[in-house]
Amino acid sequence: MIRSVALVRVAAVSVLAALVLGGCAKDTVRYGDARGVETVTNQFGSTDLQMIAEAMTRSLLDAPVVTAHNLPIVTVQEVRNKTSEYIDTRAITDSIRAELQKSGKVRFAVDAAGMSNQREEIDRQQDDEYYDREQVAEKGRMVGAQYRLEGNITSIVKQAKDIKDVYYKFNLQMWNIRNGLLEWTDEKEIRKTTTKG
Amino acid sequence: MMVVLVALLAAGCAAKKGFEREGFAFGCPIGDSKVGSMEDLIETKVTLEGRRTNVIVTELRCTMSGDLMKIEANLNNDAGQIRRVAYKFRWMDREGMRVGEEEAWKPVLMYEKSNNVVAALAPSGKAADFRLIVMGQD
Numbered sequence: 001m002i003r004s005v006a007l008v009r010v011a012a013v014s015v016l017a018a019l020v021l022g023g024c025a026k027d028t029v030r031y032g033d034a035r036g037v038e039t040v041t042n043q044f045g046s047t048d049l050q051m052i053a054e055a056m057t058r059s060l061l062d063a064p065v066v067t068a069h070n071l072p073i074v075t076v077q078e079v080r081n082k083t084s085e086y087i088d089t090r091a092i093t094d095s096i097r098a099e100l101q102k103s104g105k106v107r108f109a110v111d112a113a114g115m116s117n118q119r120e121e122i123d124r125q126q127d128d129e130y131y132d133r134e135q136v137a138e139k140g141r142m143v144g145a146q147y148r149l150e151g152n153i154t155s156i157v158k159q160a161k162d163i164k165d166v167y168y169k170f171n172l173q174m175w176n177i178r179n180g181l182l183e184w185t186d187e188k189e190i191r192k193t194t195t196k197g
Numbered sequence: 198m199m200v201v202l203v204a205l206l207a208a209g210c211a212a213k214k215g216f217e218r219e220g221f222a223f224g225c226p227i228g229d230s231k232v233g234s235m236e237d238l239i240e241t242k243v244t245l246e247g248r249r250t251n252v253i254v255t256e257l258r259c260t261m262s263g264d265l266m267k268i269e270a271n272l273n274n275d276a277g278q279i280r281r282v283a284y285k286f287r288w289m290d291r292e293g294m295r296v297g298e299e300e301a302w303k304p305v306l307m308y309e310k311s312n313n314v315v316a317a318l319a320p321s322g323k324a325a326d327f328r329l330i331v332m333g334q335d
Binding site: 036050051057058061099102105 | 262263265267283285297299300301302303304317318320321322334
């Protein structure tokens with residue numbers, strides 16, 4: 001009897017202690033450096049995305065097709081994800097496009113993904129009588145791209161007992177749409193290794 | 198007489214090396230800074246931020262690619278162990294205002310007793326000056 005009472009007391013104290021501790025433990029939220037080196041896991045991360053976007057942009061800005069040409073008009077096509085993990089490749093190409101656009105050396109034409117929105121807006125302006133007829137966007141005035149950007153990202157993953165090694169290779173190409181020539185291409189390699197313990 | 202002439206010519210060439218244009222040293226913009234050697238240039242252009250590291254910059258070279266500044270920096274790890282550092286370039290216009298967004302930190306692995314050349318191209322023609330920022334990652 002005495003033993004069971006003691007057990008109940010211990011249980012009650014434990015529950016109370018857990019409640020008190022649980023109530024005291026507070027989550028801490030802090031802002032971090034969005035451009036800092038991120039090594040939480042060895043999956044594709046923000047640092048990889050930023051390094052790839054920067055390397056590709058700077059390489060393209062130094063390419064003859066950009067340095068010699070007068071503001072080439074480019075459209076962004078798909079970057080195929082050939083890795084085994086989910087990677088938002090659109091985020092990579094969006095970053096590359098933003099940096100190139102800011103450089104003022106490349107212009108971008110609407111891409112396939114944005115075409116339906118573009119068409120819809122032109123149709124909306126054309127069909128709505130509330131718009132000034134002289135200022136509405138006319139059909140047949142859009143400028144087609146001279147070059148298209150496409151690429152792929154691949155990975156090789158190797159894992160042993162206490163080590164996991166991931167190698168990423170990002171390849172980007174710029175093709176001349178009119179003659180089908182490859183005008184520029186570059187690669188960025190990244191290796192990340194996780195060791196247990 | 199001939200020997201003196203050759204010595205004078207050689208001395209003249211040596212003094213001029215890297216300082217072909219006023220306001221530039223080793224191809225890099227220096228403004229009004231007093232830069233007389235590679236060490237001075239590195240002191241002017243390289244900054245350590247955050248965690249300190251023994252990895253040092255031993256050389257800086259600048260050139261122009263069209264209207265974009267191109268830079269190469271030699272990082273040296275003199276230690277007998279692998280070192281990890283991160284670096285980024287900060288670009289400034291003629292008025293000293295930052296050009297574009299802050300670059301991402303780029304991690305670099307430095308083997309024992311090794312050198313690694315890192316290169317960068319300015320994000321736009323507005324960039325007229327730069328700083329190389331290095332941070333330890335060990």
